[in-house]
Ligand SMILES: Nc1nc2c(c(=O)[nH]1)N[C@H]1C(S)=C(S)[C@@H](COP(=O)(O)OP(=O)(O)OC[C@H]3O[C@@H](n4cnc5c(N)ncnc54)[C@H](O)[C@@H]3O)O[C@H]1N2
């Protein structure tokens with residue numbers, strides 16, 4: 277590959293690992309970090325560089341396992357309830373748990389089974405076998421046995437066992453040193469108020485923390501401007517002090533993207549561009565005998581690049597097996613397209629709906645760090661697969677315990693801020709209760725419910741023919757036979773989200789007609805879209821007369837964001853979304869927002885916390901404080 281080429285290639289991940297390994301060997305990078313001797317108290321988290329042999333036995337003597345008396349077993353032979361054996365004071369000795377067994381005795385009788393006599397003797401009503409309640413020497417560990425192999429990451433139980441076996445100093449690999457080098461003219465240290473166009477250095481914080489979590493010692497260098505000479509200087513200095521350098525950003529093809537060139541100039545460039553998304557333009561190489569990863573600047577790319585490339589190398593440097601995440605099989609809640617030719621790392625939320633774990637994909641953008649914050653699991657769509665259908669079974673790596681996932685309420689459908697508020701309130705009441713909501717529009721939610729992919733479908737679908745909400749659609753999809761329950765969540769105002777001060781003086785739907793108002797619409801299948809179409813049709817307005825009718829956003833907040841950024845003048849949505857962006861709101865209609873679910877699930881323990889919450893006056897007050905909501909019918913079962 278030409279070092280000067282601005283274009284990144286598409287090497288498969290396995291091939292990238294191989295090419296990087298070969299380049300590291302050729303550049304003389306050490307295969308492992310040095311072994312050091314550390315006191316056992318400081319060894320947790322380190323990896324053994326030598327096997328640990330037991331220096332002494334544990335217990336080191338025969339010990340009493342119970343509080344009671346030490347006896348000679350043969351003296352108890354024949355003792356029964358009716359014919360107890362009486363021991364004279366010199367035929368037993370009182371012992372406590374852990375005491376050495378006194379010489380001449382071979383068994384212990386628990387206090388509870390001993391009847392002391394007035395003259396200081398002891399009456400036994402059962403015979404005891406030899407070594408009853410005695411922990412014999414070496415029961416736990418025998419001197420000279422192999423306690424731990426080489427390459428074992430030490431846990432609290434391991435160091436305790438080492439100490440018991442007399443191994444008070446251990447030979448371990450020292451913690452690998454990771455130096456993180458942030459680059460970019462626009463990057464500012466945390467705590468400095470960023471001016472327009474500037475970005476706080478959140479990646480260094482995250483990558484250093486990831487390195488520490490992986491057992492390394494990590495340091496963040498000063499932010500380097502986009503200047504190839506200064507980046508080279510910083511890289512060479514970091515390489516001299518580190519076992520791995522993470523050089524952030526500048527990995528792709530922009531005017532100020534120098535990472536690949538700098539690595540090639542200062543050492544060896546092995547790979548520029550891997551068939552993985554996010555993380556595609558990653559740079560792998562070595563400088564001055566130190567491995568270097570050019571970490572793409574987008575935060576999700578940065579985090580995943582650490583997992584995919586840095587973490588396995590760091591484990592290898594310590595001589596340990598890479599950490600693995602547990603995995604499970606899940607059913608996809610909705611369609612997941614994926615480009616052929618790259619491994620697609622998709623962040624998903626998980627919840628159990630009846631007998632299946634359901635995975636709902638989160639936003640895919642490499643800049644959407646909250647997709648990783650909210651993820652319960654990671655799903656890789658391999659490069660040879662062109663995505664998955666809704667309802668397909670997929671393997672998922674778990675980022676959260678299955679116990680929590682079992683208790684997650686999965687809400688799919690139209691999005692409403694009240695669901696977010698409910699999710700937060702449920703958590704506050706019980707940290708094990710999670711509500712996961714994903715936005716696929718009202719119709720999409722009902723389809724997910726029909727396919728067993730969610731517990732509740734949030735819906736606000738108006739039937740233009742009857743003017744009724746939700747029920748006509750439920751009848752059409754599920755039949756009127758009562759298999760489905762409908763519970764009212766709230767009433768909410770829908771209206772035009774407009775710029776602060778309503779500069780165009782919009783008063784309602786009719787004002788949208790004409791080219792001077794740039795409208796931003798919701799996607800097909802969204803209840804808000806149905807409402808707009810209804811409002812247009814009952815006024816006899818052809819949708820084609822709205823400028824921007826075909827421009828679609830997928831959430832109320834995205835519509836508000838478009839107005840806030842000045843990309844649109846108006847969009848139909850809820851008042852809370854306008855409030856969130858400091859925008860104005862022109863009410864158009866009030867509509868109910870309902871939760872549709874399987875009737876048999878209404879009484880399920882998983883959903884119970886939600887109904888309790890909807891009954892709480894304090895919760896209703898908080899909903900109404902959001903603005904544009906009424907809780908007059910909240911919790912009411914309509915079917
Ligand atoms: N023409 C092309 N453009 C881009 C390509 C491509 O192949 N051809 N790849 C895209 C992909 S994919 C990714 S990923 C990014 C990688 O970007 P860079 O590594 O070059 O990084 P920058 O462009 O400098 O920054 C991207 C983004 O990340 C922010 N950033 C940078 N450093 C930090 C930091 N320390 N903390 C927080 N955020 C950071 C930066 O401000 C930018 O917003 O390139 C695409 N473009």
Ligand code: MOO
Pocket residue numbers: 552553554555556557572574577641642643
């Ligand atoms: O490959 Mo980039 O990391 O998708 O955004």
